[in-house]
Amino acid sequence: MATIDVAAERDDGGDPVLEVENLHTQFPTDRGVVRAVDGVDLTIESGEIVGLVGESGSGKSVLAESVVGIVEEPGEIVEGDVRFDGESLLAMSDARRQAVRGGRISMVFQDPMNSLNPTLTVGEQIAETVRLHQDVGESVSLPAELKRKIVGAAKNGDAWRRAIEMLEAVEIPEPEARAADFPHQFSGGMRQRAMIAMALSCEPDLLVADEPTTALDVTIQAQILEELEGLKDEFDTSILLITHDLAVVAETCDRVNVMYAGEIVERAETEALFADPQHPYTQGLIASTPQLDEPDRDLQPIQGNVPDLIDIPYACHFAPRCPEAERECFEIEPEFRPVGDSDAPGDGGTHEAACLRRGPDGERL
Ligand code: SF4
Numbered sequence: 412m413a414t415i416d417v418a419a420e421r422d423d424g425g426d427p428v429l430e431v432e433n434l435h436t437q438f439p440t441d442r443g444v445v446r447a448v449d450g451v452d453l454t455i456e457s458g459e460i461v462g463l464v465g466e467s468g469s470g471k472s473v474l475a476e477s478v479v480g481i482v483e484e485p486g487e488i489v490e491g492d493v494r495f496d497g498e499s500l501l502a503m504s505d506a507r508r509q510a511v512r513g514g515r516i517s518m519v520f521q522d523p524m525n526s527l528n529p530t531l532t533v534g535e536q537i538a539e540t541v542r543l544h545q546d547v548g549e550s551v552s553l554p555a556e557l558k559r560k561i562v563g564a565a566k567n568g569d570a571w572r573r574a575i576e577m578l579e580a581v582e583i584p585e586p587e588a589r590a591a592d593f594p595h596q597f598s599g600g601m602r603q604r605a606m607i608a609m610a611l612s613c614e615p616d617l618l619v620a621d622e623p624t625t626a627l628d629v630t631i632q633a634q635i636l637e638e639l640e641g642l643k644d645e646f647d648t649s650i651l652l653i654t655h656d657l658a659v660v661a662e663t664c665d666r667v668n669v670m671y672a673g674e675i676v677e678r679a680e681t682e683a684l685f686a687d688p689q690h691p692y693t694q695g696l697i698a699s700t701p702q703l704d705e706p707d708r709d710l711q712p713i714q715g716n717v718p719d720l721i722d723i724p725y726a727c728h729f730a731p732r733c734p735e736a737e738r739e740c741f742e743i744e745p746e747f748r749p750v751g752d753s754d755a756p757g758d759g760g761t762h763e764a765a766c767l768r769r770g771p772d773g774e775r776l
Contacts, residue, residue, distance in 0.1 A: 428617050428649045429455040429478065434491035436470075436477045443721040447473035447486070449673035453651075455617065460643060460650040462664035462681070464657060464696070468717040470673040471653045475621050478651070479518045480508065496616070513543065517610035521622035523602040527594040534590025537574035537609045577608035580645070581638055600631035607639065614646050621653045636663050657700045661685055666761075669693045672728035673720055679751070679762040689750040690764040691733045727767065735768055743767060 436448035447470045455461045463471050476482045493500045520526050578586035581604040624632035660667050667684045669677040677690040688694045695713035715732040726744040730736045750769045751762040
């Protein structure tokens, strides 16, 4: 029986954990092709929390689904690559990809009720994840029925103990008792913690968290983000954090990628991005977001909407909404280049943006 021992392959150094290169994910429709992800490059180093921020409809979730391998048909990756630990996920055999994605990459979604099974206790669901991903998941050739039987026996074994430990790690009170509760007996915040516990239970190298705190009130949101950071250190997990909320990014991320209409338009260390945003879209996002330290500041929403991602007719996708647009912006596609002040704190020379009117050292072109 062929066994793929993905846990034994963990590598603590060297290549970035995740490299997304020139990724294009498209959806054919009756009206034309939706270019949801249109040539994205993104890298996550070991132990980093990297933010992906942008308005709804900018393609963030499709990018996450492309990384995790759950793009809904008829959508498909038509070009580019997703490398995990230096190895192309797209070039692997289906069995190997399934084992790697199951055992070393996890995902947390916005709505835990859609991801948790209402008919199983929370403890059983986490134990099931532990058994499938760590023990059974490595033997990818086992029939699904046999896997289910083994999982059924997990309650009295190590997997059940691990489930309780994980609930404890995400600070669910009385974890032994609460492990026997069903999801509807948990509050919204506790369900989201349970989802995070489940996602981290197989100690993944990469956690993809798509709007993990959006449905929660601000206090619970802050607690969960703090726990995510702590868990990242405890389990040495890299995190791709997808959100429309700049405050979440500012609090949590080491680096930020700003996405607009299927493309990354700016990326920088978090400190540099907020101290000296360069792309007019990023500047607009920040100007439209309330700041805790400036409660009286007037908010200025970005005019217009994210465009329909079918056949965008202008070269810079932001041009119709951009206060600085000139004619050439509609005709010449902006390429990434260094921007901002490379000597500024937190810049490190890694601040880049795709705008025709921005250059190094704060230059306006
Ligand atoms: S290239 Fe032109 S339209 Fe696009 S963001 Fe820069 S200034 Fe605005």
